[in-house]
Amino acid sequence: MILIGRYLSPFTRRVAVSLLRLDLPFERQALTAWADLEALRKLNPVGRVPALILDDGEMIFESGAILDEIDRMVGPERALLPADGPERRAALRVTSVALGIMDKAAAARYERVMRPENKIHTPWVEHNIGQARSGLQWLNTELATPPKSVSQAVISAVVAYDFIEFAMSDLVDLSQFPALRDLALRCRDLEAFRETRPEIDL
């Protein structure tokens, strides 16, 4: 399989961490919508990452759809999201908040890096960061009891936290989320997280 995207993209990174945790081999092409839009549009009509090319050449895009497919590849015993019941709903809640944080942090980042400096609308950056902060607060409470396994909920929460730390720690005081920070620090020692640290190039 070939995973398309840079690890700076938290959506790509949560897929990469999941593939590594599940021992599913893959290669990677670090395309971006900025440098490689035409090539990316051939893989995903919207021209966004991540996309996954399966061994037979079939394409899947959107991180949620990719993760759903790779959980099916390994079967319910090894799947990173519980199959049903309250455990699945709880995991989906955590994963959805983590995705919301990624969306909001990405919106704030685009406002800062895509616009000429005199056109950056600071209240819009603050609005998005405020929503990301409130998601982090919720995750910090929800994950206060250290989870027993590295499920999709943990992967997505830690990847969301790491993205904020890597790309906008000047805007968010991460010491306000100690349980989440401890979880992220513990995960940092695991190979799947270590091998997918975001590329330095911001």
Ligand SMILES: N[C@@H](CCC(=O)N[C@@H](CS)C(=O)NCC(=O)O)C(=O)O
């Ligand atoms: N909901 C999508 C979000 C994907 C996304 O926003 N990817 C960003 C990178 S972090 C992207 O490709 N942005 C380029 C663009 O929107 O032009 C998913 O979960 O895969």
